[in-house]
Amino acid sequence: MEAERKRRSGDVRTILLADMAMLVIAVFWGSGFGVSSWLLKTISPMWLLAVRFTLSALFLACVLWRRMAALDRKQMVLAGGLGVFLGFVFFAHIFGLQLTTAGKQSFIAGSNVAMVPFLYALFYRRWPGAVATVAALLTTTGLLIMAFTPSMAWGMGDGLSLLLALGIALHVLIVGNLSRRMDPVGLTGVQMAATAVFLVLAAALFEPMPHFGGLSPKIWGGVVYVALCVTAIPFLVQNMAQRYSPETHAAILLSLESPFGYVIAILLGQEVLNAQVVLGGVVILSGVLLAESEPFLRRFFSRAEVTGG
Structure with a gap:
């Protein structure tokens, strides 16, 4: 019994560490x-x-090439397929961004949660859990509250952003599945390489080659x-973290x-803080806290069942 208690405690700590890692990368993605x-004005x-x-692929290949080479042929194909799928997801991102605002796309894309x-229920024939589902819906409601304006209009860019949201949701599910079936580090390297090849081709x-030599150091820095x-x-952190964190947690945190x-835009003076935000x-915070409490609630009710029995 003591060994089982320690194992469950370790599992909870691992999930929390994975969730905190995804919380950090959400800041950078934001x-x-x-x-x-800004870069689209030049490139x-x-x-x-x-x-x-x-x-990205060159950087990861330099540091991860041994882990990438260790994947077998089937794993290479799966990781490469994930990379091509990611390329299509970013089509929706970049073209949608040209037809809508960065803030609006970020909130629509967040609806993937x-x-x-x-x-998850469609693919695995089971619900991820009542707590996780309610937490996901709460987070989505918070995103919609922050994004809503009475004059909000729906355009082509917003449709592409909604397609982006679907792509992100599918990507979270696929990564969660593959990261538990193969080395997530090697998976990341091959995924990025496949995405890069696909996008270069x-x-x-579809577009003429730009004059990269004429770009300023500031643009290259961006x-x-x-x-x-x-x-x-x-993406490396996401693939490693999703090996341990449930898909619903990943979707909520990402x-x-x-x-x-939005917070970064406020700090830069590009947006204004108001009561709606x-x-x-x-x-959103209530949804995140509810999702993070799920492992503890599961342990509490499991212990209560054992005690009651």
Whole structure:
């Protein structure tokens, strides 16, 4: 009994550490919307994606090549397929960003958190749990409160952003599945490499080659930032963390990129804090806290059942 108690306690600590890691990368992802929107004023969308993921893939290949090479052929194919899928997800991101605002896209993309429990039930034929589902819906409600305006209009860019949300939700589910079936570090490296190859080919096919030599050091600094701090490192952390954290937790925590992006905009003087934002933030926080309490609630009720028996 004591050994089982220690094992469960260790499992809870592992989940909490994984969740905290995803909370950190949500901050960096939140900063990526504004930086990408700024870079699009200078670099065409396809080539921005191609350069971003090429730099990410090269960085990861330099540090992870042994782990990447250790994957077997089937794992390579699965990781490569995930990379190509991620390329399509970023199509929706970058083209949607051209037709809507960074803030609006970040909130619409955050709606993926409501999709994950339903997609999870569809794929695994079981609900992820009542607590996790309610937490996901609470988080989504908070995001909608923060984003809503009476004059809000729906455009093509918003439709692409909704497609982006679906892609993110599916990506969370696929990563959760694959990270438990193979080395998540090697998975990340191969995934980024496949995404980079796919996007370079797509950019060469659909857009003329830009004159990269004419870009200023400031622009290159922004490109390096999104390549390393918004792409390579966060995706590595996500894949490692999702080996231990439930998919609903991942969706909730990663969706915090939206409010974090808004907070960053407020700190930069680009947005104004108001009561609506505060209310939405409180609802989101309640959803996050409920999700994080799930392991403790599960342990409490399990202990109560054993005691009652």
